[in-house]
Amino acid sequence: MACNHELYLAPQVLLKARLPPQFQLHEQVNYFIPMIYGELIIGLPGSGKTTYVKYKKEYLAGRNVYTVNLDPGRWERDLRNDGDAAEPGQGDRNGLQYGCETKCNSVPLDLPPPQKNCAGERSEEKSAETRTDRFKFDFDITQKYDTRKYMKQREVGPNLAVKRIMEEFVEDYENLRNIFCDEDRYYLVDTPGQIESVFVLDKLLLRLQRDGIRLVTVFLSDINSMASIESLSYTYFVTMQTMVTLNNSQVNVFTKLDLLGSIRLIGRLSNLVELNLRVGEYPLLFRVLYSFIERESLIEYQVLEYSEDVLGYLQFCIDQASGFVNEIEDENALTEYLNGIKEKEDILRAYEEKEEQFEEKEEQFKRSARS
Template structure:
């Protein structure tokens, strides 16, 4: 069986850092790393980067388009020739893919590049999981927007997904108002708000719990290990005959004990 992690999330959520950390964590799986964000200039760790064809700046200058339109077009061109890329780079011996995507959510809403990408890898025998990162600082400023971004992403992608709050090392620094575990379970919307539209969104989220969040703190390596165990459950990797890990033995309550507000 072959496996594919597709990493999504808004700009600044830590997608590239996440990929870097997986290099060492998954070294026994020899993952093949792909960057499909033409605005990402830090590509030294990737086995392939879409910037080999175009960067956003190059495309903007050549075709007189804005950054978002350029990113969308570059990605669309790549996906249109994805079958050739597969046979050129992946067909022989790549069994574990990690793909770093652009941060703009409009690619999921207004285009078919993402769905076509997923469909091809499924046809080629990959078990695909989407990893959706939202950083803790964004949660602190816009909790409802964070939940909505996640909801849009997981609703539009018809594959298993894992939702993650990243950069949890900032928990003490930003003076968070909630225990982190309450956020992961969507358990922070207890107070009634006056705005009817906002209240209706909150009610929908509470009554339709389509997801929950895992946490990621690179200062707490066990969060990365436990997250990988959850991803392996999502993709079915835990059923691989060679699968062996002690990540499942990690104490989840202990993981969250660090992220509680001080009384």
């Protein structure tokens, strides 16, 4: 469902004002309970989940953000950031396999270097101290479970250990009650990169929804997934599997748009995001998959770069999906928001200019190589 600017308020306004809680009728007991809001962040390794949590906590500072890590394998990355990993690759032999996120030994997890945003302006640079200090969650499941010890005691591999730890954690409802207990907080929940963890998250969402806790699923996909037919097909399948399994409001996002000028996609970004590709010459399986998605309007994508315009519009779409702003009746705040938010078409148009510049440079390189 597309974002409707005529109905809802903007993140810039929401940061400044504390909203009255929305109330929901409990399913089993005849009384009203306050609705608690937040985001359940899902994505494959390397999609930038932890970076997303870090930047969103800064951006939504006015909402009293509470961050939660439910990835039991995060201890591996923390060891590397502390300098406790002796040699690059040692953790791969002794610990968890998490793709490129665990192999970053000298740089912080997923943090992009200073980039120019899509408008050509320099993004605000973080200090060296901020970039080297690892992000600390308000609640971290690794403080409760030792994944390495769990693997040794039960003689299981890393993926199965992560899955079982999450199952044990979700089964003990007091764990959830103690975390999601403050109606004045906005929750950002980081999750493991293994796709099988989605089946555990389904139970988590069901338990939380009974108590009026509304987490929107934010599914992150790396921009590299649009660089080939195979990776894009896999992204579509995983996205749909997550939507079907969780049966929850979901916002799908292509991340790391700052890399757009250095990666050749299979089509223009706007066509990929708006599902407007011409697939006549693509392989049959992809054509069938794409036609099904397009016909049924199953998936809609947003984009993510850590600039004010892009991040603001994305938060606006998330707030729509959660119903976070349904109770706001302040016309002045509504007017202020509508004047400040940027349209999705304008955001994508700025990226088109970046793509054209990349194509021009590539063509110049080919001409110089021929000569």
